[in-house]
């Protein structure tokens with residue numbers, strides 16, 4: 001999770017790293033660009049999997065935000081724009097202050113985490 005800076009809307013809240021799609025840019029390309037700019041990692045499109053989406057009416061705009069699971073990357077994750085970045089368990093995500101649009105997404109993250117745990121168990125047994 002990344003912490004929004006004082007310069008941004010929802011300052012101090014924790015968010016899923018990413019950002020706005022530019023004109024004519026595909027969402028996956030936008031996410032790959034944002035992950036490089038914000039976290040300093042390189043991601044291949046094949047390693048992004050759509051997980052869910054948020055559709056949330058804010059006061060002055062409607063946010064339609066796809067959430068992807070990223071299963072592989074190159075480099076070390078760090079906050080390249082001065083923002084705090086932390087790996088969080090689902091329980092920890094639920095304790096953080098998130099933008100209102102994100103709350104329904106946490107359930108999707110939890111389901112994906114359970115699936116991965118089951119896969120890991122079936123590989124191990």
Ligand SMILES: Nc1nc2c([nH]c(=O)n2[C@H]2C[C@H](O)[C@@H](COP(=O)(O)OP(=O)(O)OP(=O)(O)O)O2)c(=O)[nH]1
Pocket residue numbers: 008009010014015016017018019020063065099100101102
């Ligand atoms: N990256 C990200 N954005 C989120 C999340 N939840 C949420 O409501 N948003 C909103 C905040 C922003 O309005 C928009 C993402 O835009 P951004 O991060 O590129 O833009 P920004 O706030 O720096 O700039 P701006 O809106 O002030 O122009 O989506 C989230 O989990 N991750």
